[in-house]
Amino acid sequence: MTPKAEQVPVLRADAARNRARVLQAAREQLAAGDDSLQLNTIARLAGVGVGTVYRHFPNRLALMEALSAERFRELVAEARAAADDEDALAGLHRLLRFTLGRALEDTGFASVLESASDTEPETAALKAELDRAVAQLLDRALLTGAVRRDLGPGDVRRLLCGIEHALRSGDYDEARRELYLDVLLEGLRPPR
Amino acid sequence: MTPKAEQVPVLRADAARNRARVLQAAREQLAAGDDSLQLNTIARLAGVGVGTVYRHFPNRLALMEALSAERFRELVAEARAAADDEDALAGLHRLLRFTLGRALEDTGFASVLESASDTEPETAALKAELDRAVAQLLDRALLTGAVRRDLGPGDVRRLLCGIEHALRSGDYDEARRELYLDVLLEGLRPPR
Amino acid sequence: MTPKAEQVPVLRADAARNRARVLQAAREQLAAGDDSLQLNTIARLAGVGVGTVYRHFPNRLALMEALSAERFRELVAEARAAADDEDALAGLHRLLRFTLGRALEDTGFASVLESASDTEPETAALKAELDRAVAQLLDRALLTGAVRRDLGPGDVRRLLCGIEHALRSGDYDEARRELYLDVLLEGLRPPR
Amino acid sequence: MTPKAEQVPVLRADAARNRARVLQAAREQLAAGDDSLQLNTIARLAGVGVGTVYRHFPNRLALMEALSAERFRELVAEARAAADDEDALAGLHRLLRFTLGRALEDTGFASVLESASDTEPETAALKAELDRAVAQLLDRALLTGAVRRDLGPGDVRRLLCGIEHALRSGDYDEARRELYLDVLLEGLRPPR
DNA sequence: CATGAATGAGTCTTCATTCAT
DNA sequence: CATGAATGAAGACTCATTCAT
Numbered sequence: 027m028t029p030k031a032e033q034v035p036v037l038r039a040d041a042a043r044n045r046a047r048v049l050q051a052a053r054e055q056l057a058a059g060d061d062s063l064q065l066n067t068i069a070r071l072a073g074v075g076v077g078t079v080y081r082h083f084p085n086r087l088a089l090m091e092a093l094s095a096e097r098f099r100e101l102v103a104e105a106r107a108a109a110d111d112e113d114a115l116a117g118l119h120r121l122l123r124f125t126l127g128r129a130l131e132d133t134g135f136a137s138v139l140e141s142a143s144d145t146e147p148e149t150a151a152l153k154a155e156l157d158r159a160v161a162q163l164l165d166r167a168l169l170t171g172a173v174r175r176d177l178g179p180g181d182v183r184r185l186l187c188g189i190e191h192a193l194r195s196g197d198y199d200e201a202r203r204e205l206y207l208d209v210l211l212e213g214l215r216p217p218r
Numbered sequence: 219m220t221p222k223a224e225q226v227p228v229l230r231a232d233a234a235r236n237r238a239r240v241l242q243a244a245r246e247q248l249a250a251g252d253d254s255l256q257l258n259t260i261a262r263l264a265g266v267g268v269g270t271v272y273r274h275f276p277n278r279l280a281l282m283e284a285l286s287a288e289r290f291r292e293l294v295a296e297a298r299a300a301a302d303d304e305d306a307l308a309g310l311h312r313l314l315r316f317t318l319g320r321a322l323e324d325t326g327f328a329s330v331l332e333s334a335s336d337t338e339p340e341t342a343a344l345k346a347e348l349d350r351a352v353a354q355l356l357d358r359a360l361l362t363g364a365v366r367r368d369l370g371p372g373d374v375r376r377l378l379c380g381i382e383h384a385l386r387s388g389d390y391d392e393a394r395r396e397l398y399l400d401v402l403l404e405g406l407r408p409p410r
Numbered sequence: 411m412t413p414k415a416e417q418v419p420v421l422r423a424d425a426a427r428n429r430a431r432v433l434q435a436a437r438e439q440l441a442a443g444d445d446s447l448q449l450n451t452i453a454r455l456a457g458v459g460v461g462t463v464y465r466h467f468p469n470r471l472a473l474m475e476a477l478s479a480e481r482f483r484e485l486v487a488e489a490r491a492a493a494d495d496e497d498a499l500a501g502l503h504r505l506l507r508f509t510l511g512r513a514l515e516d517t518g519f520a521s522v523l524e525s526a527s528d529t530e531p532e533t534a535a536l537k538a539e540l541d542r543a544v545a546q547l548l549d550r551a552l553l554t555g556a557v558r559r560d561l562g563p564g565d566v567r568r569l570l571c572g573i574e575h576a577l578r579s580g581d582y583d584e585a586r587r588e589l590y591l592d593v594l595l596e597g598l599r600p601p602r
Numbered sequence: 603m604t605p606k607a608e609q610v611p612v613l614r615a616d617a618a619r620n621r622a623r624v625l626q627a628a629r630e631q632l633a634a635g636d637d638s639l640q641l642n643t644i645a646r647l648a649g650v651g652v653g654t655v656y657r658h659f660p661n662r663l664a665l666m667e668a669l670s671a672e673r674f675r676e677l678v679a680e681a682r683a684a685a686d687d688e689d690a691l692a693g694l695h696r697l698l699r700f701t702l703g704r705a706l707e708d709t710g711f712a713s714v715l716e717s718a719s720d721t722e723p724e725t726a727a728l729k730a731e732l733d734r735a736v737a738q739l740l741d742r743a744l745l746t747g748a749v750r751r752d753l754g755p756g757d758v759r760r761l762l763c764g765i766e767h768a769l770r771s772g773d774y775d776e777a778r779r780e781l782y783l784d785v786l787l788e789g790l791r792p793p794r
Numbered sequence: 795c796a797t798g799a800a801t802g803a804g805t806c807t808t809c810a811t812t813c814a815t
Numbered sequence: 816c817a818t819g820a821a822t823g824a825a826g827a828c829t830c831a832t833t834c835a836t
Contacts, residue, residue, distance in 0.1 A: 038815070041820055066805070075822040080807070140387040176397060184384040185401060192380030195332040196372065205368060209377060213405025233795070258798095258830070267797035272832075422836075425799055450826065459801040464828070524771040560781060568768040569785060576764030579716040580756065589752060593761060597789030617816070642809070642819095651818035656811075 045082050047072040052093055061133045063089055091149040094138040097128055098152035105159035114167035119211060121163065122186055126207060129190040130198075140187035157183070174216045185210060237274045239264040244281055253325045255281060276337075283341040286330040289320055290344035297351035306359035311403060313355065314378055318399060321382040322390075332379035349375070366408045377402060429466050431456040436477055445517045447473055475533040478522040481512055482536035489543035498551035503595060505547065506570055510591055513574040514582075524571035541567070558600045569594060621658045623648040628669055637709045639665060660721075667725040670714040673704055674728035681735035690743035695787060697739065698762055702783060705766040706774075716763035733759070750792045761786060 051072035052063060063086045069076040083089040104124050111117030129136035144150040160179035167173045177185075189206045196202070243264035244255060255278045261268040275281040296316050303309030321328035336342045352371035359365045369377075381398045388394070435456035436447060447470045453463040467473040488508050495501030513520035528534040544563035551557045561569075573590045580586070627648035628639060639662045645652040659665040680700050687693030705712035720726045736755035743749045753761075765782045772778070 038820070040814075044821075064805070076807080077809085077823070078821055081820070140384070142388050174401075177401075180388065181394075181397070184388050185381075185398065187387065188380035188382075188384030188398075189377075190380075191383040192332070192373075192376040195379065196334050196376050202373075205373070206377065206380075208409065209366075209369075209405035210401075211405075212407070212409050213401035213403075215404065217400065217404050218410070236796080256830070268832085269798070269834085270796055273795075422799070424835075428800075448826070460828080461802070461830085462800055465799070524768070526772050558785075561785075564772065565778075565781070568772050569765075569782065571771065572764035572766075572768030572782075573761075574764075575767040576716070576760040579763065580718050580760050586757075589757070590761065590764075592793065593750075593753075593786075593789035595789075596791065596793050597785035597787075599788065601784065601788050602794070620817080640809070652811085653813085653819070654817055657816075
């Protein structure tokens with residue numbers, strides 16, 4: 027199996043540049059706290075025609091998923107590293123803390139992460155890949171009795187997004203972030 | 219203090235009837251799965267002019283909070299009962315399960331419950347009342363070492379809404395509901 | 411039977427004024443040879459918000475039909491007069507000439523006149539009324555053997571619009587108008 | 603001078619193939635009931651770049667006319683045959699019935715047939731050729747007093763398109779087609 | 795107080811045409 | 816010659832809010 031078959035039909039140089047610009051503009055919008063992702067606005071910010079945005083991303087969701095793709099790749103790498111960790115529980119901690127950070131930084135990513143239905147096939151694939159890695163991690167953690175056996179990777183994903191949601195709905199600081207994360211981690215352990 | 223210092227100016231009979239109609243229409247919308255709460259639509263459904271809706275509720279949020287008031291009262295009662303329970307932990311369980319059910323039934327209520335800033339003073343008052351009761355409950359539970367000491371009633375409220383969010387973002391059934399609730403309850407206990 | 415039950419819920423004075431303005435603006439557009447009937451443009455010309463236009467007329471077609479209503483009333487009157495004419499054939503001539511004139515003046519009216527499917531119930535009603543009057547006229551003309559028996563009022567309507575179409579697709583003058591009309595009238599007579 | 607007096611520059615093999623593909627795709631669109639003839643869409647269906655379509659056909663109309671050329675050639679042949687018919691009136695009948703069939707099958711052709719202004723010189727030439735043949739036919743029919751003398755070939759063309767329009771605007775069946783055609787043919791005869 | 799018509803900024807989306815590759 | 820990405824003007828439509836009646 028090749029590491030990754032090109033799923034995209036290879037873009038022309040200028041098309042790729044525009045696509046990147048659009049993604050960049052979208053990222054900046056999100057970072058500025060505007061998660062409406064209006065394709066018109068993005069186009070303007072990207073210095074690109076609206077039509078160009080629509081060509082690359084037929085709607086908000088497609089754009090959001092594209093933005094998430096990169097994050098997902100990072101996450102998959104992290105999850106794999108965690109799955110290779112000697113101490114599975116420690117690996118899980120690290121992975122969840124990392125993911126929480128990303129989700130808090132980027133609402134769009136958080137919503138794609140928790141969503142049950144994806145538009146882009148690539149998103150679905152990445153999510154599946156992530157879930158596989160997490161499943162392995164959970165399996166290993168199970169051996170040492172470090173986590174409940176009735177939770178799958180999808181549950182973990184959603185529960186983490188729940189924590190993220192809880193944080194976001196209040197005024198959260200570093201301490202509360204650790205606190206809620208800890209509540210989750212304790213909750214994932216087998217009940218006493 | 220009179221048994222009930224009316225904070226709300228007594229309404230004329232017809233005004234009260236209209237207000238009730240609007241609330242009813244809004245509830246039906248939400249029940250029908252439409253949480254956009256467009257004041258125009260509500261007005262039409264309530265058989266009332268838009269202006270009337272605006273008079274009673276200046277915006278979506280105010281309407282949502284009004285809808286939640288009743289739920290809050292119910293919840294406060296439940297929380298007090300729980301605080302009086304012999305077994306504080308059992309009371310907490312009951313309270314959280316009850317709350318989760320309400321939040322899952324009613325998105326609007328869930329969002330008011332988790333929100334940090336309220337528009338209507340009444341909402342703020344009710345939420346404070348709820349938090350007081352929960353604080354008592356937590357205090358009692360602390361005595362038996364049943365919960366962490368670093369969590370306040372606001373945290374519990376938000377964490378529960380996090381769980382609700384996690385459930386809602388997937389296809390949840392009765393079992394998963396219990397499962398996530400259990401994860402939360404375990405997570406609230408003091409770390410081992 | 412009252413001559414005409416109010417089918418419209420009686421408009422408020424200002425609403426009626428706006429509706430009239432919109433219709434007027436639309437008429438001017440058509441007269442100016444622009445039959446695109448863009449609701450935005452009409453609104454601007456009428457000095458009225460777009461929303462107002464949309465409230466009164468949900469789409470181009472509804473507007474066009476409303477514009478046609480008045481013409482239809484005129485036409486019905488004409489048709490009834492024709493049906494009462496001593497000389498049925500002469501009445502038919504007059505009616506068709508009159509109708510052709512209106513249709514050539516107003517593309518919108520022509521297209522509503524020939525259309526088989528109407529959006530507004532009022533249009534359908536008026537068209538039916540017209541057809542009834544024409545049917546009477548044809549019946550009377552039949553008695554003197556002045557027209558074919560295999561043509562109904564709908565056929566006559568459409569054939570006339572066909573003539574109108576033929577004229578419009580070339581450069582027509584008064585003479586050609588009479589010529590084509592004559593071709594139609596001769597064609598309506600029973601074959602020799 | 604190169605051995606190529608063609609008015610149409612000989613196309614390179616691949617260019618010719620592309621042109622044919624575009625025409626084919628356009629025909630299929632029309633057959634599928636979509637008469638918007640969007641050059642982008644046609645290009646996609648033809649498996650060809652938009653630019654290529656534009657090179658061959660600067661706009662919708664040019665494409666439509668090109669599509670009609672073949673039909674015109676057929677029609678000219680038919681008209682000549684009709685002009686040679688012993689019975690001029692019978693020939694005219696046949697020709698009109700044939701033309702009506704084609705026009706009903708193909709909106710694009712109908713509109714080119716009735717149009718007074720053509721974009722492509724080839725279309726103008728073909729239409730002139732057709733009109734010449736019809737003029738001969740009419741002349742011969744005149745000798746036997748079978749048609750009015752005040753109608754030229756252009757009138758006949760347009761009147762036929764009028765009939766086509768009348769049919770198309772209703773639900774037409776075989777019978778109605780014959781009926782309207784008969785109305786036209788009777789109408790073309792000299793008035794009694 | 796109630797009404798609901800009016801408003802119009804704002805958003806989404808399409809498509810004919812151009813032009814760099 | 817062919818390609819198809821890019822363009823962006825233009826049009827359709829919505830909806831929160833105001834205010835004359």
